[in-house]
Amino acid sequence: MRALVVGVRGAVMVDVHGEVRSLSSAQARRTLSSGIGGKRPHGPVLVCHGRATAKRLDLETIHVLDVLELFAFVRPARFCLPTARGVAQELDLPIPATMAREAESLLGSAAALLGQLAEDAPLLGRDLAPTAWAMKQGGWPWADYVLAALGVDPGRDTPHTRNLLEGFRVWNKLKEWEERPPEGPPGHDGVAPDEARARLDFLLGAGGKAERRRQQSDYSAGAAEAFTPMAAEGRPHFILAEAGTGIGKTLGYIAPASVWAEKNAAPVWISTFTRNLQRQLDGELDRLYPDPDEKNRHVVVRKGRENYFCLLNFEEALARLPARPQDAVALGLMARWAQFTRDGDMIGGDFPAWLGDLLGRAMTWDMTDTRGECVYSACAHYKRCFIEHSQRRARQARLVIANHALVLAHAAMMEATGGAQRDPSAPTRYVFDEGHHLFSAADSAFSAQLSGREGGDLRRWILGAEEGARSRSRGLKARLEDLIGDDGKVQDLIVDIRKAAHALPGVGWLQRLSGGQPYGPAETFLLCVRDQVYARCAHKRAGGYSLETPTRPPVDGLFEAARDLDDALRALAQPLGALAACLADKLDDEADELDSAQRARIEGVILSLQRRALIPVKAWRAMLDSLRQGETPAEFVDWLSAERLGGRDVDFSLHRHWVDPMAPFAEVMEASAHGVLVTSATLRDAPDSENAGWLAADRRTGARHIPGDVVRFAHASPFDYAQASRVVVVTDVNKNSADQVAAAYRELLLAAGGGALGLFTAINRLRTVYARIAPALDDAGLALYAQHIDPLDTGTLIDIFRAEPNSCLFGTDAVRDGIDVPGSSLRLIVFDRVPWPRPDILHKARRQAFGMGAYDDMLTRLKLKQAFGRLVRQQGDRGVFIMLDGALPTRLTTAFPEGVEVLRCGLKDAIAEVRGFLSAP
Structure with a gap:
């Protein structure tokens, strides 16, 4: 075995005897190219992050031993930096300082990981050997080393080879969640400034070395204002708090939030913009709950469904393994992670992002519920589902660490349905950290886009995989058939929905538009969008950037195409709405017959119909109506675009955004929240006038739309x-x-x-x-x-x-x-x-x-x-x-x-x- 580390100009290779060789990039390229697909005369080459190594050497693929893959197998759901230094540090080995030392450390890291396997073999060998055997069949270079470390002869047939998929069936090793009775309504006890200061002192003392600052204590006391009882309906406490870098705002708002949650037996949702801050918040709460089990009960990190590993998607990928044995490597590493993950969060949780880079999107991030096709209680893994676990834990939690995208997606759902989708258990107290990003997050949440990609996604969600499509989508009928039984009315509605969905862009729509041969009203409309964009932006097309143009004046045929598409969408919306109504009636008519799982599933389907179909179709029709009328409502901005990537078209769209997206945000907060704290180090602008600075903050946070008084305060950074x-x-x-x-x-x-x-x-x-x-x-x-x-x-x-x-x-x-x-x-x-x-x-x-x-x-x-x-x-x-x-x-x-x-x-x-x-x- 030899270890290779590649720099910008050259590389260093070290063998097991310690001989160091400096290589040019060309020599390193030849070394890795010579053994692709077969054995190397001088043994395998060990690297850290094979994909990055290949890119640096301008190679498409390389056949190497990647120490990160071994790390992911031996230490699943554990983080390390994807560098030779990072792996060594995580394994408590000496940190290398030069490229030669880095190469040597790779050999040491591999030996340490295999040694750990050997130590664990008596306890884990029975579970790990079948997985390693299956990965061996998929061509995993590490398989023989791993099996040998586990005490298994890689060349002999053993009991481990007779049921290769047993180690992949991770759902058999996961705990089931249990239903709990619904929580009562939250209390209304406030948090006094002195209570916030006292809790802050406790948090600072829990860390052992934290520095006490007067500004932080004053900030915490001011933040407590967001947790006082609401005095009048529709007039939530709205607090804008700027805390300069170094104030310690995170612990400053955790203090009153945690006090309120304990006193009122209800959760406070703390929303951030970046995954980094979500991780930081989760770590800071170790101060409040040093016992991991207690923290697990009281703290939940929540994200959208598309962030969580889907066991059903994984099972379906396993079913394709006989036809795609090369997938065994990725599936084996994913199974190892899924067994040990804290909560199944793949985007910023304990899933190493570098593992997705190594294995590819299809075998990693695409295992999440990105297509909205959950069958809820009809899923064999429903009782072990990571998403269901997370949602139930959040209802019982004291502090929920969310992100702006999730919170505002819920807000957008409420705004679009006029409050019909209001969850009785929804939070009433919010903290929005990184509040300077609220405007852009709301802009995204409350916008609408009628595009080929969006229309194609909806068609696939309704029809499932069609001929010629590379998709495992199940379609609406398949997701509902065991739920509706012999209900003829519902069956007829599904037939009508499926028929109407053929008006949406189908498989190969982009190629048809490129050839000027659209099929159906949606593709015809998109071709007119394409024509208008390029008619107005023809001189920019060669640049390869995405292009946009106003909706008026229209090119010939655009209005007619908009009318035809609107008619087609109306024909789709009617049976979709009727289906949602029928399912709602079923909840009422069969209330004495439906068990909890069936009710949850029906409610989930109704919610999916709203989120994935009815709300976007309603928005699309409103946009098309404005296009036909020749006038966009004053609160919106509409335009047409051609999205381009690498000099080629990838999508065409009609867009609608609010001029001020904080108006709908404030409307939802007014209707649902009792207290809102918006905080950041950079809320205010910094012009010559102090008042102008707060005016900018009001505009970017929605404060100017909130009825009643808004409390504003700022604490300057303590840094010189x-x-x-x-x-x-x-x-x-x-x-x-x-x-x-x-x-x-x-x-x-x-x-x-x-x-x-x-x-x-x-x-x-x-x-x-x-x-x-x-x-x-x-x-x-x-x-x-x-x-x-x-x-x-x-x-x-x-x-x-x-x-x-x-x-x-x-x-x-x-x-x-x-x-x-x-x-x-x-x-x-x-x-x-x-x-x-x-x-x-x-x-x-x-x-x-x-x-x-x-x-x-x-x-x-x-x-x-x-x-x-x-x-x-x-x-x-x-x-x-x-x-x-x-x-x-x-x-x-x-x-x-x-x-x-x-x-x-x-x-x-x-x-x-x-x-x-x-x-x-």
């Missing part, structure tokens, strides 16, 4: 930014010159010695700069990671960057908003240019409604404020913020903390400033 940071605007770099921008990045990152975050306003510029400077940084021993280049998800890239103090990371908006890297790992931020908002149709409408140029300035300042806020995260942090765009207006520099010096100078002086400031004691 004037001493801890510098802002430099480089005035002599041409931002339109790739050569100059790349050279500036290279020299600034070298001057800082790594620990640098490069932020870009366009992916193409990121790719260009990366390609030009990565070799130079590699020569200097600085690792450069990049979003959109490295085959790793953004969260994993940030984790690696945080763990390697001298590495560098390039990214776009997702990195700017979701990164939390305290300490020296982040000491330099370089922004390629002023992040002005993109002047698309939606932004133009909002700009006109919200203040023209002042609105642009506000959005840009908030982006700068968010980016700068990444730099100093704890006492002792120091850093420099560089803007490579000399056109940064002075009025935007109020985004930076008061007292921070803004230096405008040339690149040479900027490099000297970085080197001098970061090296000073």
